[in-house]
Amino acid sequence: AQSVTQPDIHITVSEGASLELRCNYSYGATPYLFWYVQSPGQGLQLLLKYFSGDTLVQGIKGFEAEFKRSQSSFNLRKPSVHWSDAAEYFCAVGAPNNAGNMLTFGGGTRLMVKP
Amino acid sequence: EPEVTQTPSHQVTQMGQEVILRCVPISNHLYFYWYRQILGQKVEFLVSFYNNEISEKSEIFDDQFSVERPDGSNFTLKIRSTKLEDSAMYFCASRLTTGELFFGEGSRLTVL
Numbered sequence: 001a002q003s004v005t006q007p008d009i010h011i012t013v014s015e016g017a018s019l020e021l022r023c024n025y026s027y028g029a030t031p032y033l034f035w036y037v038q039s040p041g042q043g044l045q046l047l048l049k050y051f052s053g054d055t056l057v058q059g060i061k062g063f064e065a066e067f068k069r070s071q072s073s074f075n076l077r078k079p080s081v082h083w084s085d086a087a088e089y090f091c092a093v094g095a096p097n098n099a100g101n102m103l104t105f106g107g108g109t110r111l112m113v114k115p
Numbered sequence: 116e117p118e119v120t121q122t123p124s125h126q127v128t129q130m131g132q133e134v135i136l137r138c139v140p141i142s143n144h145l146y147f148y149w150y151r152q153i154l155g156q157k158v159e160f161l162v163s164f165y166n167n168e169i170s171e172k173s174e175i176f177d178d179q180f181s182v183e184r185p186d187g188s189n190f191t192l193k194i195r196s197t198k199l200e201d202s203a204m205y206f207c208a209s210r211l212t213t214g215e216l217f218f219g220e221g222s223r224l225t226v227l
Binding site: 032034036041042043044045046049051090092094102103104105106107108 | 146150156157159160217218219220221223
């Protein structure tokens with residue numbers, strides 16, 4: 001069964017500092033990988049996705065993530081965090097051709113940004 | 116840009132009452148989903164729906180839950196007799212074929 005682990009429940013960074021959110025997954029084949037962001041009381045917005053090809057993927061709002069097969073990881077990065085990035089971030093792994101449950105989510109990482 | 120829309124955004128109900136949450140998926144999408152997120156917890160899969168039938172459901176999706184696509188545009192989640200533990204944010208999602216899921220803004224259900 002697929003699973004996703006986000007080891008950091010909370011992270012606090014200063015505005016302008018760099019950010020890395022960790023994500024490790026367990027999946028039997030090459031998965032689809034996603035990062036979603038959720039602002040308080042809001043829905044899930046897709047930041048970026050990896051399906052195949054270049055292992056470094058660029059997303060919206062200046063985020064990027066790197067797929068490392070050897071480490072089963074898909075860490076999210078941003079070189080300079082803005083106060084508006086404060087939110088909860090969810091990593092998810094998906095089954096590309098599965099008509100059933102497409103996504104398994106990690107537990108989320110809550111990001112706080114200090115001025 | 117096309118989007119998944121959900122109504123209501125927030126519903127408060129008494130325990131034991133029936134609730135219907137409505138979703139309008141993106142028009143040409145073929146796969147439909149409901150997920151839920153209990154406050155402070157992870158997003159959990161409830162059910163997937165394809166070709167007018169359930170393709171997969173989780174343990175959470177017991178006999179109190181049902182889904183329907185009554186008219187080719189709406190996709191509804193019904194909870195027959197709500198319990199306190201059904202209080203959560205319910206997300207509808209859809210996708211075309213393979214590829215990413217597009218999520219709605221969610222419907223917050225509060226059961227008193």
